[in-house]
Amino acid sequence: MKKYLVLSLFLLSLNGGAFAQQPGRPPERRDEPRNEQRAAGDSSSFVNRMLTLDKNKDGKLSKAEVTDARLQALFDRADADKNGEVTKDELAALFQKEAAGSNPGGRAGMPPEGGAGGRPQGRGPGGPQGGPQGGPGAGPEAGPGNRGFGGPPQPGQILPPFLRDELKLSDEQRKQLDDLQKQVDQKLSEILTEAQRRQLQEGR
Amino acid sequence: MSLPIHPRRAFLQTMAFSAAYFTTRGLFAEELFQTPRLTEGPFYPDKLPLDKDNDLIIISDSTTPAVGEITHLTGRILDAKGDPVRDATIEIWQCDANAVYLHSRDSEPKKQQQDKHFQGFGRFTTGSTGEYRFRTIKPVPYPGRPAPHIHVKVLKGDRELITTQILMRGHEGNARDGVYSGVRDVIDRELILADWNKVPESKLGEWSASFDVVLGRTPDERPR
Numbered sequence: 001m002k003k004y005l006v007l008s009l010f011l012l013s014l015n016g017g018a019f020a021q022q023p024g025r026p027p028e029r030r031d032e033p034r035n036e037q038r039a040a041g042d043s044s045s046f047v048n049r050m051l052t053l054d055k056n057k058d059g060k061l062s063k064a065e066v067t068d069a070r071l072q073a074l075f076d077r078a079d080a081d082k083n084g085e086v087t088k089d090e091l092a093a094l095f096q097k098e099a100a101g102s103n104p105g106g107r108a109g110m111p112p113e114g115g116a117g118g119r120p121q122g123r124g125p126g127g128p129q130g131g132p133q134g135g136p137g138a139g140p141e142a143g144p145g146n147r148g149f150g151g152p153p154q155p156g157q158i159l160p161p162f163l164r165d166e167l168k169l170s171d172e173q174r175k176q177l178d179d180l181q182k183q184v185d186q187k188l189s190e191i192l193t194e195a196q197r198r199q200l201q202e203g204r
Numbered sequence: 205m206s207l208p209i210h211p212r213r214a215f216l217q218t219m220a221f222s223a224a225y226f227t228t229r230g231l232f233a234e235e236l237f238q239t240p241r242l243t244e245g246p247f248y249p250d251k252l253p254l255d256k257d258n259d260l261i262i263i264s265d266s267t268t269p270a271v272g273e274i275t276h277l278t279g280r281i282l283d284a285k286g287d288p289v290r291d292a293t294i295e296i297w298q299c300d301a302n303a304v305y306l307h308s309r310d311s312e313p314k315k316q317q318q319d320k321h322f323q324g325f326g327r328f329t330t331g332s333t334g335e336y337r338f339r340t341i342k343p344v345p346y347p348g349r350p351a352p353h354i355h356v357k358v359l360k361g362d363r364e365l366i367t368t369q370i371l372m373r374g375h376e377g378n379a380r381d382g383v384y385s386g387v388r389d390v391i392d393r394e395l396i397l398a399d400w401n402k403v404p405e406s407k408l409g410e411w412s413a414s415f416d417v418v419l420g421r422t423p424d425e426r427p428r
Contacts, residue, residue, distance in 0.1 A: 046390055049237075068236055070416065073373065074394045098390050 043095045050091050061086040096160065156188050156200070157181070235284045236418045240392040242368045242383055245355060247305035249297060249325045260296075260323040260340040270322035272301035272341030274408055275400065277370075279415040280334040281358055288334025289419065292365070295357045296338055297325040303346045342400060342411050343372065350377030351384050358417055370415045373397035 053065050063084050066075045078086045078094040158181055159167070164174065189197055255264045262269055277296070281289040299305045304314045306324025328336045343352035353369045371384060378384045378397075387393050395418075403410040 049389075049391055070395055071237070071391070073397075073399075074391065095390055098393075099388070 043092050043099070046095045046099070047088055047091045050086075051088070059088060061091075096163075156184060158184060236282060236286050237391060237395055238284060238420045239366060239368055239395050239416075239418045240387060240389075241366055242387070242396060244357070244367045245369075247297070247299075247307040247310055248355070248357070249306045250308050253306060253323055253325055255323055256325060256327045257323075258326045258328040258336070258338045260326045260338065263321060263323050266321060268321045270300065270341055271319045272322070272344070273411060275340050275342045275411040275413055276403065277338040277340055277354065277398075277413050277415065279336055279417065281330050281336065282334055282416055282418050284418065284420060286418075288330070288332065289360070290330055290332045290334060291360065292330045292334070293327060293359045294330070294336045294417070295325065295327050295359070296340065296354050298340065298343050298354045299346050300324060301341055301344055303344060305346075343370075345377050349381060349383070351375060351381030352377065353383070356415075356417065358419070365419050366417065368417070369396060370398050370413070371396050372413075373399050 050061065051059070053068075053071075054061055055065050061075065063075065066072065074094075075086060077098075078090050080090050080093065159177060164177070169177065192200065253263070260270065261274060281292040281294060283289055297306065299310075300319035300322035302314075302317045302319050304311050304318040306322075311318050322341065326338050326340065328338060330336055340354070343354050345352050351371050352375060353371045355367075355369050357367045358365045369383065371378060371381075384393065384396075387396065398413045398415040400411045400413050403412050
């Protein structure tokens, strides 16, 4: 009997150990190259990265939590209702506004200039081995250009998924919107030449 | 009966491990965002100037200053935890007010255009505070690069730690700039921008700009 007790204790503690270890598993980001993740550039990775600053884990950022002076301007832009706190929604909204390639005050959705290089930035040694810079029509120093950006809105898209969610569209509305999108896509492809269509696809 | 002891010890060890892990995780959370690397571009000087000091406005004993709006560029070199990095060498280079780089491939064809009084390149080695300081000109756009920028390279000894660029926050050219646009991450974009502020009561219309360089946890150590 005593033996059983000991055994079950043993098992229990093993179990407890396993549970205790669960949250201790290394987070994925530890093994993944960080820049790789950044290149993905979707809204949730942006929000999550910002929320690493959320010290009290209340799911939003306060001004006091954003101690890095370099991020103050970003914080102020994100704080749409100017209450000194930035929520996940506000972060996501900021991402939607800015990830399309515009900077504050810039034009949203403007296709970028530069060559067709498309070498990802911000990773690898930015050394002189980069090879020829720029592309056709660009000056010698023009950086590797990119066609389009990772994040929405895509050109020709009526309502990006984010806004659909934001507006809490009903299923019926979604369906209608999908139909409208189909019509727009069709009309758009009638207007554009084959080459332009391809270019637009690359931009998406 | 040594059996019960072992599981208990194992359990405690597990607990200890978890606790240590959470602490470490807290440290990760407090890390500063790393300054993004940007392309070095084609015009790191092919022949460094004789005067490589941190005043790019005056070359050696010249009495003629460079053309352009004087900018006091300051900042710190920090590691990922925010600690200052001492004995780090920061180099900057940029085109002169007439958009000519200190590189023969750029300056040869633009001899007439070049401002011979601009040093074009400067170097500074940090002390224990990790701070650096340069006197240079407010950057101007360059053909193909609508975003005015200052190139930056940080080294420790002869190991390169990072190569990047400082762009001007709010400049209208940024949105059209290939390098800026190439940075897709909204946060990373923020980390390559600096504010250019008027120096109060400066009769010369000087500017100040501050830019901290945050190195990665495992800096890319590439021999030159």
